[in-house]
Amino acid sequence: MTEAEVGGRPAATGILRRGIGLAQGVAAWLLVDGAKQAWxxxxxxxxxxxxxxxxFAPPILLAGLSHMRRTTLVVWALAASALVFTLxxxxxxxDPWDGLGSLGMVRRWPSAExxxxxxxxxxxxxxxxxxxxxxxxWWPSYPARFESAWRHGFQLALAVLFTGVFWGVLxxxxxxxxxxxxxxxxxxxxxxxxxxxxxxxxxxxxxxxxDVRPGLIRGLRTVALTLLAWLTPLAAGLAGAFLLTLPFTxxxxxxxxxxxxxxxLSAAALLVVLMNAAYQDGRDRSALPTLxxxxxxxxxxxxxxxxxxxxxxTFLRVGQYGLTPERIVSIALLIATFAYAAGYGWASxxxxxxxxxxxxxxxxxxxxxxxxxxxxxxxxxxPARLATxxxxxxxxxxxTPAERFDFSFLRFRAARFGREALDKLAAxxxxxxxxxxxxxxALTSPVIVTFPAEVSNAREPAFSHxxxxxxxxxxxxxFRDQMWxxxxxxxxxxxxxxxxxxxxxxxxxxxxxxxxxxxxSDPAQTMISAYGPDPGGGWVRLGRYFxxxxxxxxxxxxxxxxxxxxPTAPDLEAAGNHLAFQAELPCPxxxxxxxxxxxxxVAKAPANR
Numbered sequence: 001m002t003e004a005e006v007g008g009r010p011a012a013t014g015i016l017r018r019g020i021g022l023a024q025g026v027a028a029w030l031l032v033d034g035a036k037q038a039w040x041x042x043x044x045x046x047x048x049x050x051x052x053x054x055x056f057a058p059p060i061l062l063a064g065l066s067h068m069r070r071t072t073l074v075v076w077a078l079a080a081s082a083l084v085f086t087l088x089x090x091x092x093x094x095d096p097w098d099g100l101g102s103l104g105m106v107r108r109w110p111s112a113e114x115x116x117x118x119x120x121x122x123x124x125x126x127x128x129x130x131x132x133x134x135x136x137x138w139w140p141s142y143p144a145r146f147e148s149a150w151r152h153g154f155q156l157a158l159a160v161l162f163t164g165v166f167w168g169v170l171x172x173x174x175x176x177x178x179x180x181x182x183x184x185x186x187x188x189x190x191x192x193x194x195x196x197x198x199x200x201x202x203x204x205x206x207x208x209x210x211d212v213r214p215g216l217i218r219g220l221r222t223v224a225l226t227l228l229a230w231l232t233p234l235a236a237g238l239a240g241a242f243l244l245t246l247p248f249t250x251x252x253x254x255x256x257x258x259x260x261x262x263x264x265l266s267a268a269a270l271l272v273v274l275m276n277a278a279y280q281d282g283r284d285r286s287a288l289p290t291l292x293x294x295x296x297x298x299x300x301x302x303x304x305x306x307x308x309x310x311x312x313x314t315f316l317r318v319g320q321y322g323l324t325p326e327r328i329v330s331i332a333l334l335i336a337t338f339a340y341a342a343g344y345g346w347a348s349x350x351x352x353x354x355x356x357x358x359x360x361x362x363x364x365x366x367x368x369x370x371x372x373x374x375x376x377x378x379x380x381x382x383p384a385r386l387a388t389x390x391x392x393x394x395x396x397x398x399x400t401p402a403e404r405f406d407f408s409f410l411r412f413r414a415a416r417f418g419r420e421a422l423d424k425l426a427a428x429x430x431x432x433x434x435x436x437x438x439x440x441x442a443l444t445s446p447v448i449v450t451f452p453a454e455v456s457n458a459r460e461p462a463f464s465h466x467x468x469x470x471x472x473x474x475x476x477x478x479f480r481d482q483m484w485x486x487x488x489x490x491x492x493x494x495x496x497x498x499x500x501x502x503x504x505x506x507x508x509x510x511x512x513x514x515x516x517x518x519x520x521s522d523p524a525q526t527m528i529s530a531y532g533p534d535p536g537g538g539w540v541r542l543g544r545y546f547x548x549x550x551x552x553x554x555x556x557x558x559x560x561x562x563x564x565x566x567p568t569a570p571d572l573e574a575a576g577n578h579l580a581f582q583a584e585l586p587c588p589x590x591x592x593x594x595x596x597x598x599x600x601x602v603a604k605a606p607a608n609r
Contacts, residue, residue, distance in 0.1 A: 013066050014208045021204025024058040025197030032192055040108050044096065048110045049088035055115070056122055057081045058200070062207045063126060063152050072133045080125070084118055087377050094382060095415035114377060121373040124366050127152065142359040146281040150225075154217050155210045162206035163199060170198075228277035233291060235274055236299040239267055243305050255313060261330050264310035268337050271299045271306075275344065276362070279355055286354075293354060300348035300355070303341035310334060322400065323390040325383035325413070332372045332381075339365045384415040392421045395433065402432040407440035465500040470560035473505040479517060479531070482539050492521035492529055504557045518545070520554060528557075543580070 031051055034040050040047040057077055064073040091114045096107055127149040131140040134148070174186035188194055210217055246254070254260045275296050278288065314330050343361030350357055375381035388410060394400040410418035410425075425437035463480055484495040494501035501521035517539075519529040528545040548554055556562055572579040 010066070010212045014212070017062055017065055017204045017208040018201060020058050020061050021200040021202075022197055024054060024204075025200035027054045028200065029193050029196040032196065035108055041106050044106050044108045045089040045092040047108045048092045049085035052084045052088040052110045052114065052118065053081045056084050056118065058204075060122065060126060062204055063155075064130060066211060067148070068130055068133045072129070076126075076129055080122055084122070087114060087118060090378065094379075094384065094417070117373045117377055121370055121377075123152075124370050124373075128363075128366065128370075142363075143281040143283060145363065150221050151214070151217055154221050154224075155207055158210050158217075158220075159203050159206035162209075163202045166202040167199070225277040225280055228274055229280075229292060232271075232274040232278050232299055233295040235267075235271055236295045236302060239271065239302045239306065240298065242267075243302065254309075255316065260313040261310045261317075261334075264306050264313070265330075265333055265337055268303055268306045268310070268341065271303055272340050272344070275299055275355075275358070279358055282356065282359060288354075296355060297348040300344035300358075303337075304345050307334065307337045307341040310337070322394045323387045324409075325387050328381070328383040328386050329376065332376055336365065336369050336372060339368050382415075382417070384413075385417045388414045388417040388421050392425065395425070396428075402430065402436060405433075405436070407436050408443065410437075411440045411443055461498065462496050463494065464498045466494045466503050467501075469502055469504045469558040473560070475503060475505065476515060476517065476539075478537075479539050492519040494519070494521055502554075502558060504560075506557075506560075506562060516542070518557060520548060520557070 027050075031047070031054060034047065057080065060077045060080055061073065064076070068076070088110050091111050092107060095111070127145065131144040131148045132138055135141060135144050170189050174189055177183070177185045189198070257263070278292055278296050310330075311334050314327060314334060318327055318331075340361065343365060344358060347355050347357035347361060372381075376383060379385065391400070391405075391409065391414075395402065395405050407422065407425075410422045412418075414421070419441075422437050422441050425433050426441060428434045428437065462484065468475055492501050493499035494503075499521065501519055504518040504520065506516045506518055517531045519531065521529070528548045530542045530545060531539050532542045534540040548557075567581055569581045571581055
């Protein structure tokens with residue numbers, strides 16, 4: 001292979017692509033098998049770095065072959081591998097435990113955040129580098145950028161689809177042979193040594209097949225983008241109507257959803273995608289219908305008010321409860337969206353060629369997004385580090401009272417930074433803060449720890465912070481006196497220690513002296529434990545109800561306003577096993593209004609949630 005492009009040798013390129021895919025599959029198989037070995041536990045950072053390099057380096061090579069010069073491609077692949085390997089090391093260092101702090105397993109695999117954000121970042125970077133190499137200049141033309149980014153996007157989608165169909169064909173073939181007693185095919189395709197190489201080889205083959213048929217991709221892209229473009233008038237009309245309606249309905253309902261930032265940013269992102277689908281590479285701007293041209297201009301102007309509303313919603317929550325990792329990611333998304341909104345607004349209001357400035361805005365915004373991703377994945381703007389510093393500052397400055405601070409957040413959701421902050425808080429001169437921090441450090445499951453008097457602590461008696469509902473009800477005979485065991489991780493801690501919980505005595509039509517007892521101990525109330533009489537004379541946990549987070553459910557249970565109902569679907573018996581039905585979506589689309597609370601002494605959610 002020469003230093004020049006390999007585009008003139010499709011056969012050789014195909015062999016090379018399939019070789020890369022096969023090598024990736026073998027490496028993935030060895031890593032999956034290596035996860036069972038001691039070395040992956042003793043060197044988790046090295047293992048995670050190898051996993052992330054194996055996941056991302058081969059696709060860079062597959063995409064760049066036949067388009068980039070060999071030297072440029074190799075240098076770029078090596079640089080990208082070094083970067084993601086370093087980020088993999090940091091990813092494990094920042095949070096070495098797999099979910100349960102000091103009692104958890106050592107974490108080997110890269111986090112979902114690193115995989116997701118890292119993949120997006122590499123995709124952006126590749127399509128800043130490839131067009132520059134193709135045109136041999138640092139600032140390539142916009143059509144070249146457009147062609148590279150959208151071609152590889154459709155190639156990726158088709159390759160994933162092809163790989164899925166490939167496995168469907170294998171499964172069907174194995175099933176056909178199984179029915180005639182030939183099990184070897186089905187047994188083979190379930191082996192990890194076959195699964196990984198076969199998957200990556202199929203993916204690489206699909207990339208090559210789509211690459212040597214550029215007309216196929218170009219035609220598919222044109223049809224898809226044209227169809228998307230004609231959704232711009234609808235999307236712009238709905239967004240405009242929404243913004244015009246807000247002054248009459250007010251913002252209270254929007255803020256009450258607690259998902260307003262996500263909804264508004266999703267709407268803005270959709271408008272950006274549709275506008276680019278209409279603009280495409282900018283060569284045929286004058287041929288676009290008038291309706292589409294004006295819809296794109298209007299959509300570009302609407303981006304700014306949507307972004308400002310999302311920013312308002314985010315900073316209202318930050319002002320009330322401080323920073324969390326999720327809010328820091330939202331702020332990063334807001335910065336990127338604001339860049340698009342300002343740039344697209346500038347492009348729509350400028351004179352000259354229609355939306356011509358959109359091209360420069362897209363490139364600058366891509367560079368900004370790349371910088372934001374790198375910041376979030378590195379120590380510079382690690383969401384857990386920034387959130388921990390902010391929450392600890394609010395607590396120490398008494399902006400968040402100790403009674404409402406979520407110490408469990410520092411223990412389980414703020415990586416090593418939260419646990420280090422807990423060590424400092426445990427030495428605080430404030431006795432309340434120190435006591436709660438010490439109790440949080442001792443936790444082995446992610447329950448909420450707030451004020452020290454509400455901490456689950458073995459030195460406090462069981463039921464000491466349990467409240468019985470409805471008002472005036474009493475626990476059935478024997479329930480309080482039973483020797484409960486800690487049914488970790490699902491058992492309510494208030495039965496064995498001093499954790500807070502609500503005990504709802506429920507008449508179900510059974511024996512009057514032993515009704516059902518519901519235990520609401522999860523602060524989000526998503527899971528409700530149910531206890532009933534044991535045939536041996538004691539009490540036993542029957543199971544759990546889901547859907548306690550639905551509007552009005554917890555208050556209705558405390559008030560005793562509840563009735564039994566037949567199940568949505570019956571339980572099943574199969575091969576001597578009882579299969580219990582569990583509904584997937586417990587909350588209905590519309591819910592009844594919340595009944596009034598019985599007493600103001602209901603535990604409050606932590607202020608930093």
